[in-house]
Amino acid sequence: MSVHLKLTKARVKLSKLDIKKTGHNKFSGYYYYELGDFMPHIQSIFEELGLCGTVSFGQEMAVLTIVDAESGQIVEITSPMSEANLKGMHPVQNLGAVQTYIRRYLWTSALEITESDAIDSTAADVEHKPKPVAKKAEPKVEKPKEPEVTIPDGMSILEFADQMFAASASMDELKPMFAQLWKKTKGDEQTVILNLYNARKAELEA
Known part of the structure; x- marks a missing residue:
């Protein structure tokens, strides 16, 4: 049995499980999968099928390598690396945040784990503001531009x-x-x- 067929079987087995989402965005009220929700199931299925998956990180790319222990055949899932600039966090903490997100999306891509759109369960509660009253024009003062925010890949x-x-x-x-x-x-x-x-x-x- 080829590694691709084993991976397909793993996807089918995982899709039949009732996996609960424990990640919770408390502000907008939606749930999402965390690594701990599906990784124990994946490892159990991989052990049964003779597969092993490892994630490695380079400066530019992250790679999930899935190996068939019997034949030595491999499947690689890749993702570009990115950066996080979260305020109040040390560089190592930012690196850990990036790696966690990339690991999550590598595995969800490899096992075809799907999630509904996060905005599906969000109420459209838009704050209505009164139109501003026209004011006398004042000399325009140039303000320093805020640095452009960079959203990490996979987030x-x-x-x-x-x-x-x-x-x-x-x-x-x-x-x-x-x-x-x-x-x-x-x-x-x-x-x-x-x-x-x-x-x-x-x-x-x-």
Whole structure:
């Protein structure tokens, strides 16, 4: 039996299991799979089929190598490396966050683990603001540009916003982050971003 056929069998076996999502985005109210939700099941299935999977990280690429212990045949799943710049975290912690996300998406890609869109379960509770009253034009003052935020590969913009808003210690940090992420989204995603912003704003102003 080839490694590709064994991997297909592993996908079918995993798809028949009732795997619970324990990851919870508390601000927008949706659930997602964490590594601990599916990895024990995958390892059990791989042991049964004689497969072994290992993840390695390089400077530019991360690779999940799945080996058939009987034939030595391999399947490789790859993902570009990225960076995280989470406020208040050391470089090693940022590296760990990137590796965790990439490991998660390598395995979900290899085993064809699907998740519903995070915005499906998010209420469209948009804050309605009154139109601003026209003011007399004032001399325009150039403000220094905020550094462009970089979203790590494999991390959704909603998860990134959740972490960055939670890490904001003041409104001065929260507002520019919200402004940048708002511009990067549209439609329902903007609704979620706005809900996350309003939730964190309420916490900071409490």
